Amino acid sequence: MADIAMVFHWGPADMDPMPLEELADWRERARQRLEPQKQRSR
Numbered sequence: 001m002a003d004i005a006m007v008f009h010w011g012p013a014d015m016d017p018m019p020l021e022e023l024a025d026w027r028e029r030a031r032q033r034l035e036p037q038k039q040r041s042r
Contacts (some may be wrong), residue, residue, distance in 0.1 A: 019021040 001015055001023065007030035015023060 001027075003027055003034065006030070007033050 001010075004010055004015060004023065004026050005012075008026070015026075018026070
């Protein structure tokens, strides 16, 4: 959930009503957005 909060600027109240499967989907989207930044810094 920290990845989602950092990337999309969502607080716990925004994520609390979401089912676990939806949170997992958003977490993957957050990972994909963060990944290019990691590769550029290498």
